[in-house]
Amino acid sequence: MKSKKRTTIYDIAEKLNLNPSSVSRALNNSSSVNDATKKLILKTAKELNYTRNTLASNLRKGHSKTIGVVVPRINQNFFSNVIAGIEDATYKQGYNLIICQSNELYDKEVQCVNTLINQHVDCIVISISVETIDHKHLQNIIDHGIQLIQFDRVADELETLKVTNDNEQSSFEAVSHMIKQGYKRVALLEGPQKLNIFRQRKNGYLRALEENGIPVIPALMIENAWTKELSANATRQLLSLPQPPDAIFASTSDFSALGVLEVATAMNVKVPEELGICGYSNEDFTEITSPSITTIDQFSFYMGKTVANLYFQEMENTDTMVVPKIISIKPKLITRSSTQKTI
Incomplete structure (x- = not known):
């Protein structure tokens, strides 16, 4: 069965014989569109099941509000709890997560990283696989201007934000x-x-x-x-x-x-x-x-929250010369x- 085409602002504009820019402004509650036209556009959008493309909207603003997470295995309690901790902190900030697992394979880890880069995520959080020796894919994250945070298993030679255990x-x-x-x-x-x-x-x-x-x-x-x-x-x-x-x-x-x-x-x-x-x-x-x-x-859940909060702290940091932070959590x-x- 062929999937139904997603409704866009151009569909709404065509139905109402309006300029797409007017539709966009109305959907963003701009005061430049009169109330009657705005009400009509919102009514039509609802009838056509229009949903906002949040990713595209955020990218136009210069960020995706999305964090990618790469772990060796999702089904281990440690890694699943770290992910839960990250999600707990990012949800409160209006961010989304894309979660990938490498299955302890280097090639799959590289594929995960490349996918996340192509998704234009704002940050990639990673714990490297048991096979990982070459770290060019991690340097590629940095070269793309994407924040990189390593946790637990890290590449020591890369100067990035890190959250580790003692x-x-x-x-x-x-x-x-x-x-x-x-x-x-x-x-x-x-x-x-x-x-x-x-x-x-x-x-x-x-x-x-x-x-x-x-x-x-x-x-x-x-x-x-x-x-x-x-x-x-x-x-x-x-x-x-x-x-x-x-x-x-x-x-x-x-x-x-x-x-x-x-x-x-x-x-x-x-x-x-x-x-x-x-x-x-x-x-x-x-x-x-x-x-x-x-x-x-x-303390894996706490580690995840620490990872996310470290990213948000760095977002507010305007000093580009600050040495990347390494946070060490003491296990029990x-x-x-x-x-x-x-x-």
């Missing part, structure tokens, strides 16, 4: 907590080290071992265990060691921690008595697993049953 300190606190609970061989499930957040979390892990007098054992650090399946495989490998770990810090996500818990349960390893588990992100399911999973809350360790070992 990943190193939160990881340090998580691993220190497990050591204080009596765990002596704490393993680390790492994310890809090309991403800044995973390098920072590894640094926090190493610092916690050092400051608590625990030796660093390379065999207990597994690279690229950043999905539930990869973490499950890494856990089987760790628990099969002659001297297996007595705790695992899944620094990549709570989904990784869930993979650890499932393998431990299948191998009849008692949690937390024989194996402590800590995840990252405070996904909803961590409260209802058995045992519940210790994790790190990143949420201790639950999976690390409550009886010493």
Whole structure:
């Protein structure tokens, strides 16, 4: 079925034998159009189901009042909460969101960015994919005069507005907590080290071992265990060691921690008595697993609001020489049953 053509001001003008500019002025409630003509135009517009093209109108004024958001995955609690926080702040300012997901693919991320540029958005907010190494597409945003705000996973070398977590300190606190609970061989499930957040979390892990007098054992650090399946495989490998770990810090996500818990349960390893588990992100399911999973809350909704408000603050900033702001949000360790070992 052929879709019905959208009514324009030219359709209204033709029906009433008026100049399109007169119709436009009337629809914008201009005092230059007399009340009788204005009333007739508004009545005709309603009859023809005319709706204002807000994007076109805003673009004529020099902005689209639209923000584009690119995230690795929409269905993760962290990213969906960030989006909700952005929307909460932008709605109050009369802005719209266009949301894209890269599915952790570099090529799709580039496609998302190009689409948003072509949509003439005022700002692009992005958390880069696990595959992203080249940042030319991010520089392209800047070159087009579009505000770029990076959050969570960021390209350090690009001087843009950034909203991040203190990943190193939160990881340090998580691993220190497990050591204080009596765990002596704490393993680390790492994310890809090309991403800044995973390098920072590894640094926090190493610092916690050092400051608590625990030796660093390379065999207990597994690279690229950043999905539930990869973490499950890494856990089987760790628990099969002659001297297996007595705790695992899944620094990549709570989904990784869930993979650890499932393998431990299948191998009849008692949690937390024989194996402590800590995840990252405070996904909803961590409260209802058995045992519940210790994790790190990143205050994702607040992060989203911070991102949006940072954009609006910069909109009001007339000093073009100001160094781009970097806002760091301190996460919170949420201790639950999976690390409550009886010493």
